[in-house]
Amino acid sequence: MPAAMEGHGAYNRGSRVQGASSAPALGLLEAAAQAAPLPDPPAPLVIADYGASQGRNSLAPIGSALAELRRRAGPDRAVSVVHTDLPGNDFSALFETLESDPASYLKGDGAVFPSAVGRSFFGQILPGSSVHLGWSSWAVQWLSRVPAPIPDQVQVAFSRDAAARAAFAAQAAADWRAFLQARGAELAPGGRLVVLAMATDDASDFGYGAQVATLYAALEDMAARGAITAAELGRMAIPTYGRTRAEFSAPFAGGRFAGLRLEGLDVFHGFDHVFADFSADGDARAFGAKWAGFSRASVFPTLAAELGADADRAARFMDALEQDAAARLAAAPAPTVIPLAEMTLVRD
Template sequence: MSGVRPAAGAPVRPAPMERGGYNERSRLQAGGGAHGLPVIARAFERMPLGDGPLTIADYGCAQGRNSLAPISATIAEIRARLGVDAPVSVVHTDQPDNDFATLFALLRDSEDSYLREPNVFASAVGRSFYEQVLPSESVTFGWCSYAIHWLSGAPVASAGHIWGRLTTGEIRRAFERRSADDWRMFLTHRAAELQPGGCLVVVQPSMPGHEPSTFPMLMGWAQAELDAMAEDGTLRRSEAARMTVLCYERYPADVRAPFADGDFRGLVLVEDFLNDLPDPFWGAYQATGDAETLADKYVGFFQAPFRPSLLAALDPDRDAGFRKAFSDRLETGLRNRILAEPQPLMTPLAVHVSLIQKQI
């Protein structure tokens, strides 16, 4: 691959969501995931259900709040078919360093917890969904929302930009290849885990039409702040070059590509659709004109999922004081830009939903 070095020295995997913060700062992700909820019922209309305990797999659970509604909806479908006492096992999966403590505290304490239902059991697996995480043919139904756009690792050592879709040339093509390979890898392992006839619903951010990227203004501003810190010596050039969030959104055609010749590893793409996803923070600002709240919401959205990736790119000798000062400066810079020029930063954005079934 001409002009692009292998990813040696780059983060080998995405950094986990910010501990204790993602549940409170993932409103946009929750709104996107809601587009997949009606598909759960359509999945169960197609699925055979056995007599034994049924297993629901939640792929990429993070800290769990956005999983409560879809898992509860899935349990309701099972109970409608098999009765209120049907035993259900729910397995949440994420990276080993995910904040599982917050997940289990949420399941214990939340009024919306599905564990308030009888005969439902929760567990977790700390392993990347880019490998097999559960026994073959053990999963009845799988749910994956706002997780599969995170890549398995950095496709290049130094992308030179915070957002993969805003890179160019060979670097951009390296991201495209990694995204395509990761999607096929994810499907391959789910094909092994699903029971014959089992279904998988995948919700992921996408782009309407032929827009080149989501969040071009937000990520452009963040990159400008990083460039300024590299220019004045706050950041080392090598650190700034490594600061890339390992996300890469797919177009609907990218999602459909593995199924172009029919089934893929015994999986069939039953249906898929694309819906626009309005910017929730901008809508509130238009109603109130409160720029401070708008800045709080946008910066909060940026912090929880993306700040850990930037901190992971710092050299090991950077102490806690430097890391905090770096975070504070970046977020203050973003806040000041938002206050000076309020505008919608979560556009263009759409959500893609796919229903996939394993052949019997």
């Protein structure tokens, strides 16, 4: 199982790329909220946020969904919002965000009740037929496990090893089906789930070429200096996979899967706000720092897990890797391709 995102609010601070790129899917979520079933009162409306991390990137989507549901059900109808993530997630940061962030969906709404579940979403984690509206952003690209070593990289999309690529593709297919099976059980009849995830685009591009090349080069230098061992580097792998349009739609070849229907699937390129900022201000150091912070908050904890239980060593490793990656990226700022997929799943 991959490690949770970096805690103590680090993911909230380092995940602006994810937040900015989620905006295109908000229209899908609002449409889903307009069509989601409303249970008979006094039963609450249930929104599930699958892969919430520390919450900041959930505020706008859940707030938009709530606004649509309030228009339909009124201001006093109870709404339960369940945020889910891995057991090691920093749920304290999530609830602090909900309480203190000025953009929190709790502001001005006394009938919304947040809670959390710390379990993997590759199994059923909520009661059957209980969820009316679901949202999952930048989460399903994470696999349940590393299925095989990657001998020449840390991201399989850039590996030339056929066995590793095949193992990751098979794991991604199995995990996607497991995710769908669980959501098919949890969604109420007529319930809707909007998914936004990393993808491989129609030109077979996973994106993030400079970021991944920089990261692996920095890790190789650390191994050459003895900061990490060759064996530790060999074990390091990022368990993410960018599915293609065909891989996302494969379970629905017969029309439905696990009681779910795929209602629209789009693969597109997300907005590269980091390069847009650089184009406006010319600050190469900030450019490098933003992309290095993105990597640190999301994937460095999984890489550091291969160093053993020494927390101080892991912290030094992450600090050094971030500094090296930031400097390398600052030396040659360039646009980044950010392939994403968005879709709506409906339980009939």
